Amino acid sequence: MAKRGFGSGNNGEQDQEGRKKISKESFRRGLQVFRYVLPYKVKFIIGLVFLVLSSLTFMAFPYLVGKLFDSAGGNANGLLQDINMIALGLFGIIMLQGIFSFFRVFFFAQVSENAVADLRRDLYSKFVQLPLAFYEKRRIGEITSRITTDVAQVQDAMSITLAELFRQITTLVVGVIVIMFMSIKLSLFMLATFPVLVALALVFGRRIKTLSKKTQDELANTNVIVEETLQAINTVKAFTNEMFEVNRYKTTLSRAVKTALTTAYFRGAFISFIIVGLFGGIILVIWYGVTLVANGELAQGDLVSFVLYTVFIGASVGGLGDLYGKVQSALGATERILEILQEQEEPTDKSYISLSEIPRMEGNIAYRHVAFAYPTRPDLQVLGDINFNVRAGEKVALVGPSGSGKSTIIQLLMRYYDVLGGSITVDGRDIRDLNLTMLRGNIGVVPQEVLLFGGTIRENIAYGRPEATAAEIESAARKANAYDFIMSFPEGLETLVGERGIKLSGGQRQRVAIARAILKDPAILILDEATSALDSESEHLVQQAMDELMKDRTTIVIAHRLATIRKVDKILVIENGEIVEEGSHEELSLNPEGMYANLLKLQFELS
Numbered sequence: 001m002a003k004r005g006f007g008s009g010n011n012g013e014q015d016q017e018g019r020k021k022i023s024k025e026s027f028r029r030g031l032q033v034f035r036y037v038l039p040y041k042v043k044f045i046i047g048l049v050f051l052v053l054s055s056l057t058f059m060a061f062p063y064l065v066g067k068l069f070d071s072a073g074g075n076a077n078g079l080l081q082d083i084n085m086i087a088l089g090l091f092g093i094i095m096l097q098g099i100f101s102f103f104r105v106f107f108f109a110q111v112s113e114n115a116v117a118d119l120r121r122d123l124y125s126k127f128v129q130l131p132l133a134f135y136e137k138r139r140i141g142e143i144t145s146r147i148t149t150d151v152a153q154v155q156d157a158m159s160i161t162l163a164e165l166f167r168q169i170t171t172l173v174v175g176v177i178v179i180m181f182m183s184i185k186l187s188l189f190m191l192a193t194f195p196v197l198v199a200l201a202l203v204f205g206r207r208i209k210t211l212s213k214k215t216q217d218e219l220a221n222t223n224v225i226v227e228e229t230l231q232a233i234n235t236v237k238a239f240t241n242e243m244f245e246v247n248r249y250k251t252t253l254s255r256a257v258k259t260a261l262t263t264a265y266f267r268g269a270f271i272s273f274i275i276v277g278l279f280g281g282i283i284l285v286i287w288y289g290v291t292l293v294a295n296g297e298l299a300q301g302d303l304v305s306f307v308l309y310t311v312f313i314g315a316s317v318g319g320l321g322d323l324y325g326k327v328q329s330a331l332g333a334t335e336r337i338l339e340i341l342q343e344q345e346e347p348t349d350k351s352y353i354s355l356s357e358i359p360r361m362e363g364n365i366a367y368r369h370v371a372f373a374y375p376t377r378p379d380l381q382v383l384g385d386i387n388f389n390v391r392a393g394e395k396v397a398l399v400g401p402s403g404s405g406k407s408t409i410i411q412l413l414m415r416y417y418d419v420l421g422g423s424i425t426v427d428g429r430d431i432r433d434l435n436l437t438m439l440r441g442n443i444g445v446v447p448q449e450v451l452l453f454g455g456t457i458r459e460n461i462a463y464g465r466p467e468a469t470a471a472e473i474e475s476a477a478r479k480a481n482a483y484d485f486i487m488s489f490p491e492g493l494e495t496l497v498g499e500r501g502i503k504l505s506g507g508q509r510q511r512v513a514i515a516r517a518i519l520k521d522p523a524i525l526i527l528d529e530a531t532s533a534l535d536s537e538s539e540h541l542v543q544q545a546m547d548e549l550m551k552d553r554t555t556i557v558i559a560h561r562l563a564t565i566r567k568v569d570k571i572l573v574i575e576n577g578e579i580v581e582e583g584s585h586e587e588l589s590l591n592p593e594g595m596y597a598n599l600l601k602l603q604f605e606l607s
């Protein structure tokens, strides 16, 4: 089946790592996700206030340290002369900073956790309501990563990135203003050198990151060779290709070493640059600052503050560069999330509460010139011109070779997909005009491969009608020939099945599915018989249960077993998406040239 990744059409701007270029449009779209914050806006604002307070108090720190140095030199006056008082003030600042930070994290966590839970809930609710076609175009892993990885990135953006961004910008703006007040000359000198060096380091760092990734990829290539060869070691030996493989490995390995050495060269240069460049930059600032102090243009303490602010400013320039990447990733994640939230859901009726409230249909089915191709393969016509009627209560079997289109006919009745040509009616009404919940509420399915949910057998049967009483569940289990085997387990109906429970046999699972369908009591029944053979005892019990279930219901069976086919009113033989024969078992078996008679002969010979 043709699969494609997310947004290969309209998300061309996203790079391999799912980051999004920051543009006005992408930013505006990214902000849309902040509507999930709106219900918690009071807490968000309180968090913001604490963020502002903690960022600002932090900026007082270098200032007071400078004053502390001044007081040691006896240059200061008034309150600031008292070294102990200033030190105490510094402690106070740090204490305040601690308290503000606590509340900032506390409030932001409340907002982001709740908002993200709401977002996850909306995404999940969307997932279960999206049509099947949506899933066929995408890999399940990609879909689940929307609700896990992408949402986690949005959460990071709401709690950490946003706060960091704000803090770094405050540090930068307030820092620059404060140093300007201290000494315009030194500030201009610093701004012309230090941030430039930090920005260079950032670009350099990025380049090294890319190179490291390349080294890792090269190394992964060598591992692929090892895996491949070891898995097919018999073949390698059979062709005496040991030396050929060793040479192949050697070549790839030397390529990896070459890339690794280039990376190491850059990394070494980077470290030297940090040492010489950044520290050199700081020395330059200190040197110029000291000359200003010597000329009496700057107080000693101010120089200390200045250097500290320089370090802070440098760190925030570096931090902002990193944050840019994070904001890009968050925007990419938001875009992918919004794309899903904007997908069209199936038109089910969410106002129906219980199955008993859904009006019961009679179950007259008619296919008129139905033509169909799957959305993933529009060029391949699966059904050509299907015409047949099933009257209420009648039983019809679909038989035919694998891939002829039997399951597709059923999927269309469930309206998993819409027909491309013709129409399907139930009780005379086109199913496209019927309420989807009403349609599916009137159809019961016993699938070929029964999947049970993790939980008790009782819960699994009750899935057919969640509001069923204990007596109804028990009665359904009896009718489905399932009661005896259920009761043979010590916990009876409360026995756990699924991943952490016991494993039921194929025949037992089918009877649980039949009990489910009996409980649902639908007007129309679809039986997709299992192709895998059951032992004759189990086969008999399942058949009996199916007969019970089929009573008084319009039934369509995708038949693989002779026993079921004989009992139906009409058999439709499907080949290449067309009905090639139609009639009762007796009628069709009379035509020795016919497809049905041939299928019958084949099955008879096999059994």
Ligand SMILES: Nc1ncnc2c1ncn2[C@@H]1O[C@H](COP(=O)(O)OP(=O)(O)OP(=O)(O)O)[C@@H](O)[C@H]1O
Pocket: 001, 136, 374, 376, 377, 382, 400, 401, 402, 403, 404, 405, 406, 407, 408, 409
């Ligand atoms: N979801 C799908 N997307 C695309 N093509 C599909 C899909 N499901 C089935 N097909 C194709 O449609 C054709 C009919 O398949 P269908 O499952 O209806 O056959 P079937 O008669 O039920 O086969 P079987 O007896 O093996 O279950 C096949 O060619 C199959 O490859």
